[in-house]
Amino acid sequence: MSFLQHFKVLVVDDTTTSRILISESLQDMGIRQITLAKDGEHALRTIMAQPQHLVISDFNMPNLDGLGLLKAIRSYAPTRNTPFIILTGKSDRALLERAAALGVNNYLTKPFTTAQLKRAIEQIVGDLR
């Protein structure tokens, strides 16, 4: 199935380390179309120009944080349904409640393994094969 070949993922994190780590994990899963953005604003401009199948975004970032990005994506018709996974440093209930209210699809607590990331994605889109 060529599904993975065409699966477009946008990774948003303000640290280079995280961006590389996540993108390595995604590549291990066989995902090839990975775009990196360094903050929410950068990500928003990217996704508007280039629709995505999935956004994986850190919460705490300069310019526009993860919640702001989620809110923006949800308020723009063409990206309204784009799956969104938010990454947090800790299981912060208040944060997750806000994210859930905004329509986040899933969350992950840093640090996570490739298997955990894969599971989080599969919980949204089904098996990655």
Place this chain on the structure above:
Amino acid sequence: MDAMSAIKQTFFQECEEQLAELEAGLLAIEAGEAEPDTVNAVFRAVHSIKGGAGAFSLAALVQFAHVFETALDQLRSGTLAPTPELLKVMLRAADLLADLVQAARTDQVVDEGRSQVLIDELNTIGGGLATDDDGGDGDMDGFVFNPVTVGFDFLDSVPAAPAAQSFSIRFKPRPELYAKGNETALVLRELERLGAIAVSCNTSELPELGELDPEGAYLDWSVELTTDKGEEAVREVFEFVEWDCELAIQAAGGAAADAGFDVEALLRSIQAEAAAEPVFAEPEPLALREPLTMAPAPGAAPAADAPSPAAKPGQARGEATAGAGAPQTIRADLERVDRLIDLVGELVINQAMLSQRVIEAGHAPGSAVAIGLDELEQLTREIQDCVMAIRAQAVKSVFQRMPRLVREVAGLTGKEVRLITDGEATEVDKTVIDRLTDPLTHMIRNAIDHGLEAPEARLAAGKPAEGVVRLSAMHRSGRIVIEVADDGAGINRPKVKQLAIAKGLIAADAVLSDEETDNLIFLPGFSTAAEVSNISGRGVGMDVVKRSIQSLGGRLSIASRPGKGSTFTMSLPLTLAVLDGMVVTVAGQTLVVPLTAIIETLQPKAADVHGFGGSARVIAIRDAFTPLIDIGRALGFRAQATDPAAAVAILVETEGGRRSALLVDTIQGQRQVVIKSLETNYGAVPGIAAATILGDGRVALILDVDAVVAETHADATLEPVLKAAG
């Protein structure tokens, strides 16, 4: 290196940036600038380090970063006030965090006791809120998060193959487009390949034939295109002409529903909301050194937003890239740069040789060959400057290590110190930077340990309890000058002299000027601390500092005023590769005198030269007597004294401000020379700093003016006599 350890290196590099930001932020907050942006940036720095450390299972780092982060979170939310005491603890925590990062990098372990002390302190400050290890899972009771599934229809519906879309294209070539050999018809033909097009040409601006400029551009085209290839493909057609035309591409049809969508407005409103809450809204330049592709930065906004057809997407993109801030850089192998510098050095020599040959061949200065050579010389110089600039770095990289040093030494000595830095952007060659840290560290330690008084003593002397150490850098006449100044007690001259006598460094009855007394501290084996303190007295004295600076072609001098403080000034060449010099002849030998030392040259009159005691001579220059140093004899080229009237005197000033006149036979001219180390190629020679190769291919020695002057002044009887005479 496997992939994981490569990522780990990236992480440590990133940590360094974050640690620098952390420290800078904390210092700014300490200085009273507790802006939300600053506090957020500080929090985020620690948060990011913790996140990365977690990914690499660096437990000690994660644990400490977590406690630190918790305290910073409280500072951010306003639960904690930014008091001086809190900031002191946080700065120490930042230091420890830096040590933990360093330890993790080198696979070492930091004393757990030290971490624990700070963890306890931070916990006490924060009311023990950070005790649970993972922070937060505890309050998740009753909260269940259900992942939201999406169907495959969604996944299929998304992008890959955009459906047919129509575009309205307005295309107005400028004259440059035609001048570059581009052709409108070809562009239109390319568009036609993408799908069905309808083209109309607007000729309203076309003038009468008589007024028509054959190289002008008067037409604009409107194209309605329907294609399934997507906007990207449409823009590609204009790839080579977009800079030379006015272009507006507007997507219609498929995207019509969003035609009025304004990204900027959305961003503004969401960012404004975010700013209202205590969340993060701080612009942060990011060094782009991604091994992976980054999405195109801003500016790729849909053309639907273009306010008028005159808005040129190409231009907008250019501005956005420039606006993205951080200057673009590439990383180059240092060896390649050094090889380039070597080659340019050879080029300079070669060019000089060529010039000389041309003069020897009898070409007049105004001849075409000579003029061409002048231009070549100019170009060579410019190339040299550019190449040198590649290696130049701001002293900031060294200066920014000093605040921490100051905190540590202040803590150990119980003194209150404020460090002020100035001129951090001053650039100097990388080799110089690399070798600057050690001497600077010693000088700052010294300034705090020996220079500044204890707070009580300062108060008693009518000064503020807090001492100031000022570290500054500046460019001065082709050199970089770095000063370490303190507002302490100044050098205790009677004590220094007494110590020097006790250590047998000077005779008991020696008569010394203030300057000479101050300079005693640079003598090997001298230490003013009555007992060896564990800060300055690590067996490294100022003599070592002075020597390490001298080995860089630099000078170290001191100026001290009792009760007011001392200033140590080091002056270093901007580069260790080239030097502007005066080429002179002495006893048939060619020497180069560094131009930086020279004040003027003059023709001595026999009547102005006076001899006294043995072979010493002085020369009267504008009513002041200046020691006259016969270079031929000082370097042992000849035994006989030179007749001053038949020679040239070069008035020089050493770093200490002392003037002397150097007697040489003739002056050949001024020239830039490439420095070749004598030590690596031959061996150290007293009075000679280095060697060079001249235009005619001969080797010439570069005079070490300070050494020659110091050598002559070692004849200590000279100074008092001069004072009496002057």
